[in-house]
Amino acid sequence: MRRAVGGSSGGACLSTLPCPGGAARYIGGMGTDETIRQDQPGQPEDRPRAHHDLGGVSTFMCRGVDTETHTLTDFDREVDALRQLLSLKGLMSVDELRRGIEAIPEAEYHALGYYERWIRSIADNLLRRGVITEDELRTALTES
Amino acid sequence: MTRFAAGDRVRVRDDWPETRGPVHIRTPHYVRGLEGTIRAHLGRYPNPEDLAFARPAPELDLYHVSFSRRAVWPDDLAEGTTPGPAGSEDEIVIEIYETWLEAA
Secondary structure: OOEEEOOOOOOOOOOOOOOHHHOOOOOOOOOOHHHHOOOOOOOOOOOOOOOOOOOOOHHHOOOOOOOOOOOOOHHHHHHHHHHHHHHHOOOOOHHHHHHHHHOOOHHHHHHOOHHHHHHHHHHHHHHHHOOOOHHHHHHHHHHO | OOOOOOOOEEEEOOOOHHHOOOOOOOOOHHHOOOEEEEEEEEEEEEOHHHHOOOOOOOEEEEEEEEEEHHHHOOHHHOOOOOOOOOOOOOEEEEEEEHHHEEEO
């Protein structure tokens, strides 16, 4: 018996179904909106899956696996540092970070990179909490 | 004393709160409405659906629930699928909070 474990991450790896042409199974990643919406038969389109709820969506089962090492950029490190500081100061939990990521509109969600989604969510959370104002954010973005 | 024990049959609520407004939920779309089996009680944790909005978060029981792979993704969905050996049945195990589960 094989077991695939999903859960809080919302994903589960299914190891038993073959892919056309022997393509490797692909877990996670990005695609165009059009291809992502192609759900499995049996899980019809009328099931109102949220656009970020990608576990088991057939598009992701049969793409080549991206095995390239992704080097962290300075931007990536800064975003992660910011997240840790906000967590330490009790200004944003990981759950709030995830909520903010999931709230990014679908087209942007799939166009943004991993840490770009994080900084969008961080900005959203800080605005919600009143830690920063829209004016302050706008000014800071204009000056940078 | 928890509501469910290992071996209990349960059903995941066929509910779609994401259609009713902003939410953060940890129950994947592909197990909603399906029957599964409680494998283990994992502990009690503050409800992430509340934590995500910085609301007071009551602690909930979290369970490992297993589902037949065939129930989630039937064989006939994949061309050329080879059935497993007789008696074998692959499972998918998901962490699910008690509020998403009802007795089956």
